[in-house]
Amino acid sequence: MTRVYDLSGVWGYILGLTIMMVGASVGLFAVGCAGFSGRRGGWSEERVEALEPEVRGAYRLFALRCSRCHTLARPLSSGITDPAHWRNYVDRMRRMPGSGISATEAKQVLVFLEYYAAQERSKRRRNDTSADKNIDEL
Numbered sequence: 075m076t077r078v079y080d081l082s083g084v085w086g087y088i089l090g091l092t093i094m095m096v097g098a099s100v101g102l103f104a105v106g107c108a109g110f111s112g113r114r115g116g117w118s119e120e121r122v123e124a125l126e127p128e129v130r131g132a133y134r135l136f137a138l139r140c141s142r143c144h145t146l147a148r149p150l151s152s153g154i155t156d157p158a159h160w161r162n163y164v165d166r167m168r169r170m171p172g173s174g175i176s177a178t179e180a181k182q183v184l185v186f187l188e189y190y191a192a193q194e195r196s197k198r199r200r201n202d203t204s205a206d207k208n209i210d211e212l
């Protein structure tokens with residue numbers, strides 16, 4: 075009788091431990107995901123703070139509106155450097171069902187994207203000869 079109790083005690087302990095471990099890893103996983111989705115493939119806070127105020131505000135709206143259906147990495151690493159191209163894209167995204175982007179907000183988002191496009195164009199020119207610089211900025 076005592077042996078059985080001892081045994082169930084051990085199993086109970088093991089079961090408890092297992093549940094605790096599973097619980098802890100699920101918890102950690104959730105924290106990890108929240109951390110990731112918080113950034114949504116966007117820029118670091120330092121990089122955003124370094125922007126000029128108008129562009130910074132535009133970036134924040136971009137980060138809010140353009141991360142709803144995909145991560146920000148999608149527009150940021152699209153390689154689009156032509157402002158006309160951006161206007162088309164933003165318009166297309168805005169017209170998607172449930173985009174939540176108004177025409178006024180689209181214009182505001184474009185302030186950032188046009189700034190970004192210009193920056194990428196000049197970076198591309200500078201980096202044509204120095205690949206190292208590119209790696210530094212990653």
Ligand code: HEC
Pocket residue numbers: 136139140141142143144148149152163164167168170171172173174175183
């Ligand atoms: C309603 C959901 C939704 C929102 C909001 C949204 N997108 Fe998209 N986006 C998509 C979908 C779906 C695709 C893929 C299909 C396509 O290319 O049409 C996409 C694709 C893209 C692409 C193409 C990437 C590539 O590899 O060619 C870019 C760039 C982009 N989005 C930028 C933006 C920008 C900038 C915003 C904010 C103004 C935005 N998206 C907001 C749904 C959305």
